[in-house]
Amino acid sequence: MKKSILIFYFLLLYAMLEMFWWGTVMIQLQPQRMAMVMGEGAVFLFLLGVGAYFIHDSIKREDKLKEQQQNFLMSVTHELKSPLAAIKLSIETIIKRDLDKEQQAKLLRNSLKDIERLDDLVENMLLATKIESKTYSFPKEEFDFSDLVTKITDRLQVHSCGYEQNIKTNIEEGITILGDKFALSSVVTNLVENAVKYSGPCAEVAVELCQNGGKPVLTVSDKGPGIPDDEKMLIFDKFYRVGAENVRKSKGTGLGLFIVKEVLQNHDADISVKDNTPQGAIFEVTFN
Incomplete structure (x- = not known):
């Protein structure tokens, strides 16, 4: 974002300096047109300022969205890894150790809860995608x-x-x-x-x-x-x-x-x- 903002403000500064330079030259050549040059210059500055504000805001929002998406990917990775690691550990424990039925059942119940967490996460992602793309009809x-x-x-x-x-x-x-x-x-x-x-x-x-x-x-x-x-x-x-x-x-x-x-x-x-x-x-x- 910093690079984009710097380039944007450099171009904005360049445009303003060019406008002042051309305005100065015009007034020197035709002093009677000073009022017109200043009026048009003020309108140009106003429009340039409004455009600069919206462009700056757009760049910031896009950067924020990109940051949120990156955080989302990291969060999803973490959300997936935690239950998967727990399920893997439970299954390895059942395979490698001589456990009684009650201990095995406890580990399997915990694994089932982790699978349900994964299922909820996947359902959330699918539903959010369908809602945003307006492909979900909400059957009632x-x-x-x-x-x-x-x-x-x-x-x-x-x-x-x-x-x-x-x-x-x-x-x-x-x-x-x-x-x-x-x-x-x-x-x-x-x-x-x-x-x-x-x-x-x-x-x-x-x-x-x-x-x-x-x-x-x-x-x-x-x-x-x-x-x-x-x-x-x-x-x-x-x-x-x-x-x-x-x-x-x-x-x-x-x-x-x-x-x-x-x-x-x-x-x-x-x-x-x-x-x-x-x-x-x-x-x-x-x-x-």
Whole structure:
């Protein structure tokens, strides 16, 4: 980017110097045309300034997008390597060691969870690509949303904190909606996974589904670091992630909330982000 900006400003400076030089020559040759030269020069400077602003902004946005794409590729690589390494280790342990059935079953269950993580990642990438290229039609059907949320929270449940479950649920039964079951399952999965990811170890995540004024409302609350006010709307942009890339510890691709926003827009649903108390964030989805 620095090279492009330097070249751009060099050409801009050259154009301005040329304009002043020609203006000076013109005034010296025909002093009576000074007002016309200055007026046209002012218009030229204004148009040049406006054009320079938009070109500069375009270069910055393109560079930012390129940086986000590079970060995305690094994040995807990391997201793929971690579960693959865990699966490989589990299988090698089963093959090389004489384990009893219970130990083997535990390793296989862990491997299955890692495979599900990989599956979620691939589904996110495919869905994001289809949404952006406008090739996804969002086929809608009436289905039990309560059952869907229950199954997803059960699958994402963390049992590594003693006897305490990481995800606390309060799901009203029998809530049905008309929508794309596959796409909405991605919405729920991304919201709950984000809440678990950004919360501290064994911190409680709350998932609630209820009817409010006849409208289904899904709420996912975490006790993580929270989201600054100036970033609450930016988090739904593609590849955007909270905080500086070089100090960020949490994993992710920056696609999850982009998919959430796009899917909910196609379901005439609203999502809001609020601060949790004493810390964390609350994502509230309302289906109209």
